[in-house]
Amino acid sequence: MSAAQPMHNRVRASLAPYGLLLPFAVLFGLFTLYPLARSLVLAFQQTFGPEATRYVGLANFAALLKDSLFWVAVRNTVLYTLGSVLIQLPLAMILALALQSKGVRGKSFFRMLLFAPATVGVAYAAIMFGVMFEKQTGLINQLLQSVTGRGLDFPWQQEHVLWMLILASLWMFTGFNMIFFSAALANVREELVEASTLDGASAWQRFVHVIVPEIRPVAGFVVLMSVIGSLQLFELPYLILNNSGGPDNRGLTIITYLYQNGFENGDLGYASAVGWMLATVLILIAAAQRVIAARRSVA
Amino acid sequence: MLSLGPFSPGAWLIIASAVVSAVLLAMAKPPAKSEATMWTFARMHALMYEPLVADWNKHNSPKVEMLQLGLPAIERRMLASFFSGTPCADLMEVERRAVARAFAGPIESVGFVDLTDRLNRDGLLEKINGPSFSPWSSRGRVFGLPHDVHPVMLGYRADIVEAAGIDVAKIETWDDFERVMRPLQEMGGKGERFALSMWETHGDHLEVLILQAGGTLIDEQGAVTIDSEINRRVLVRVSDWCAGPDRIAMDAPNFTASGNQLKVAGKVICAFMPDWMGDVWKHEMPELAGKVKLMPLPAWEKGGRRTSVWGGTMLGIPKAAATSPERFEQLYAFASHLYLSQEVARELYRKGGIITPVKTFWNDPIYDQPDEYFCGQAPGRSYINLAGDVPLRSSSPFNARALDHITSALVRLCEERRSGALAQDAAKIETRAAELLKLAQAQMQSKAERNVFLSHAAEASAGHSAGVSEGGGR
Numbered sequence: 001m002s003a004a005q006p007m008h009n010r011v012r013a014s015l016a017p018y019g020l021l022l023p024f025a026v027l028f029g030l031f032t033l034y035p036l037a038r039s040l041v042l043a044f045q046q047t048f049g050p051e052a053t054r055y056v057g058l059a060n061f062a063a064l065l066k067d068s069l070f071w072v073a074v075r076n077t078v079l080y081t082l083g084s085v086l087i088q089l090p091l092a093m094i095l096a097l098a099l100q101s102k103g104v105r106g107k108s109f110f111r112m113l114l115f116a117p118a119t120v121g122v123a124y125a126a127i128m129f130g131v132m133f134e135k136q137t138g139l140i141n142q143l144l145q146s147v148t149g150r151g152l153d154f155p156w157q158q159e160h161v162l163w164m165l166i167l168a169s170l171w172m173f174t175g176f177n178m179i180f181f182s183a184a185l186a187n188v189r190e191e192l193v194e195a196s197t198l199d200g201a202s203a204w205q206r207f208v209h210v211i212v213p214e215i216r217p218v219a220g221f222v223v224l225m226s227v228i229g230s231l232q233l234f235e236l237p238y239l240i241l242n243n244s245g246g247p248d249n250r251g252l253t254i255i256t257y258l259y260q261n262g263f264e265n266g267d268l269g270y271a272s273a274v275g276w277m278l279a280t281v282l283i284l285i286a287a288a289q290r291v292i293a294a295r296r297s298v299a
Numbered sequence: 300m301l302s303l304g305p306f307s308p309g310a311w312l313i314i315a316s317a318v319v320s321a322v323l324l325a326m327a328k329p330p331a332k333s334e335a336t337m338w339t340f341a342r343m344h345a346l347m348y349e350p351l352v353a354d355w356n357k358h359n360s361p362k363v364e365m366l367q368l369g370l371p372a373i374e375r376r377m378l379a380s381f382f383s384g385t386p387c388a389d390l391m392e393v394e395r396r397a398v399a400r401a402f403a404g405p406i407e408s409v410g411f412v413d414l415t416d417r418l419n420r421d422g423l424l425e426k427i428n429g430p431s432f433s434p435w436s437s438r439g440r441v442f443g444l445p446h447d448v449h450p451v452m453l454g455y456r457a458d459i460v461e462a463a464g465i466d467v468a469k470i471e472t473w474d475d476f477e478r479v480m481r482p483l484q485e486m487g488g489k490g491e492r493f494a495l496s497m498w499e500t501h502g503d504h505l506e507v508l509i510l511q512a513g514g515t516l517i518d519e520q521g522a523v524t525i526d527s528e529i530n531r532r533v534l535v536r537v538s539d540w541c542a543g544p545d546r547i548a549m550d551a552p553n554f555t556a557s558g559n560q561l562k563v564a565g566k567v568i569c570a571f572m573p574d575w576m577g578d579v580w581k582h583e584m585p586e587l588a589g590k591v592k593l594m595p596l597p598a599w600e601k602g603g604r605r606t607s608v609w610g611g612t613m614l615g616i617p618k619a620a621a622t623s624p625e626r627f628e629q630l631y632a633f634a635s636h637l638y639l640s641q642e643v644a645r646e647l648y649r650k651g652g653i654i655t656p657v658k659t660f661w662n663d664p665i666y667d668q669p670d671e672y673f674c675g676q677a678p679g680r681s682y683i684n685l686a687g688d689v690p691l692r693s694s695s696p697f698n699a700r701a702l703d704h705i706t707s708a709l710v711r712l713c714e715e716r717r718s719g720a721l722a723q724d725a726a727k728i729e730t731r732a733a734e735l736l737k738l739a740q741a742q743m744q745s746k747a748e749r750n751v752f753l754s755h756a757a758e759a760s761a762g763h764s765a766g767v768s769e770g771g772g773r
Contacts, residue, residue: 263375265696
């Protein structure tokens with residue numbers, strides 16, 4: 001064996017990981033990094049498709065800050081996010097705790113039942129809720145009519161579009177998040193729970209002081225993913241509201257607004273500015289979550 | 300034991316599948332490429348054109364292959380093609396709102412061939428109904444052959460109206476309409492029957508009424524004209540219909556089971572009926588045959604316009620397809636054969652109830668044939684009688700957004716009236732309508748002014764606003 005052979009092997013061994021990473025790096029660069037960089041350039045241009053472009057500096061961002069429709073979209077998206085996080089996650093946690101209780105029979109069946117809506121897809125859920133909430137003949141309106149006695153065409157749907165979206169997402173994602181909480185609860189150390197019970201802690205005290213600290217990493221992840229997912233809401237309103245913002249733009253979300261500007265009006269520059277505004281918010285939220293989590297783990 | 304080398308049986312299976320499919324794909328014969336393709340979005344159009352295309356292909360060149368695609372698919376492919384040069388058809392039949400999106404950039408970036416000079420040379424600008432060109436024209440240039448006129452009438456339940464002894468001939472204005480139809484509502488039970496199928500959330504209905512009244516959202520110069528005296532008048536009146544104490548409107552949406560059910564049950568008496576809607580009703584509500592009649596729209600004032608316009612289609616030739624003057628001539632020859640043929644005009648009416656925009660065919664007796672669905676009326680002749688009075692429409696890319704803004708204003712006005720915030724006080728309602736229109740105008744104008752490619756529109760909008768604020772309304 002020559003002296004150069006081990007050297008050659010060492011070089012090969014040190015290059016091998018890069019070789020393995022290369023296909024991913026090429027695809028990531030081509031389909032993620034390049035579009036990301038291109039969208040940043042576009043955010044400073046006014047466009048009519050990618051061919052007709054004019055450099056407009058910060059004009060897109062300035063216009064966005066003054067654009068009342070953009071702020072309507074922001075308000076709707078934030079309300080939806082709050083509705084989703086503040087209703088959906090506690091509900092998912094309650095369901096997970098209920099299914100964790102010792103007396104409950106058929107846990108697997110109920111888990112499957114609650115998780116099932118997450119498997120049907122947004123398009124199905126949107127069509128189903130669209131039919132249920134249909135004016136006059138929709139199930140919900142018929143139900144409301146029998147309870148409230150209001151006329152068949154009482155236009156409550158057009159006033160509460162956001163609630164319709166929140167209800168649809170509750171149905172779809174509560175069970176999905178429940179699975180995460182169930183998995184986290186299954187990993188809570190039994191001896192801690194038993195010790196706190198022996199020390200006379202109430203159920204609420206056990207939950208707050210024993211269970212929550214134990215499931216915090218998973219809960220933090222679920223909250224973060226729910227917030228990001230909610231801020232990126234698109235398919236549900238797109239399908240239920242037939243690619244519009246709904247009556248008086250009450251169902252207009254940030255991504256729907258981005259889509260309308262970029263792909264319907266051809267103004268990719270303005271759409272990119274909307275996208276980068278949202279990306280900035282998402283990055284800040286993710287960073288805040290990391291900082292809070294890091295502080296807690298140090299404490 | 301059989302050695303499978305470095306791979307597992309599963310991996311070998313994947314490799315074998317990949318090799319077999321690659322070989323099959325390589326062996327597959329590619330479909331014969333047609334000499335020209337045409338996209339259409341309506342099944343009825345495709346069925347109508349099929350024999351004509353077949354006949355054309357027997358004797359002429361290029362041989363045309365017609366494909367029916369969904370409207371959103373055509374719209375996306377059209378924009379993708381204009382924006383980034385992806386392949387598209389040689390001839391595209393496109394709906395009005397989709398075409399407007401192609402007009403948002405510089406005039407030289409419009410992806411369709413400018414047909415103005417050619418139409419002028421062929422005398423078609425005179426031969427075809429003038430207003431039918433407006434949705435396909437931008438900055439004075441025409442980019443497509445018009446397919447239709449689409450005048451709007453009012454369809455009504457003749458069985459109910461006539462049983463109540465009402466003579467619709469006495470209805471000349473919307474005031475007359477309300478007065479004459481209100482007793483019918485009361486006969487049907489309070490809150491159970493309404494005179495008109497329309498709702499504040501349906502921008503299409505609002506646009507029909509605004510155009511009929513002579514209003515615009517974007518004018519011919521591209522200026523935003525939402526905040527106008529005419530639009531305010533329409534807004535207040537429609538809010539009366541939907542949310543006033545003497546409400547006459549009900550939401551019975553088209554193309555939905557619930558809307559159709561309400562119409563069949565006689566819960567709603569009248570509905571806006573462009574010529575193409577008759578065919579929709581015949582297919583979706585055959586049980587109404589012999590129970591429906593047409594009347595001209597009531598005017599906004601005595602002697603005013605008795606029709607409006609709703610919908611529209613054109614046939615355009617993408618620049619990418621007209622690779623040479625000879626190629627353009629070939630495609631144009633096919634397009635005019637299809638759109639300007641009397642045979643197509645007849646089929647268009649026979650199968651879709653749509654009247655042709657070619658004025659020279661309007662004396663065809665086919666339009667005088669009685670239609671059993673409409674109680675023996677001749678809808679074709681009724682629509683043709685109104686065709687010349689169809690209002691002009693803007694082809695502005697901002698039009699759809701402007702309609703959203705004014706519809707939002709109407710929704711708010713109606714809801715504030717329902718909530719009691721405006722206390723049904725006429726002066727307060729007028730003032731609030733004016734405020735909402737001003738807001739909608741400002742929102743739309745800021746969008747229009749941003750478009751550096753349509754700077755003339757921004758200047759015109761600024762001029763309109765100045766006129767409004769100086770003159771206190773137009």
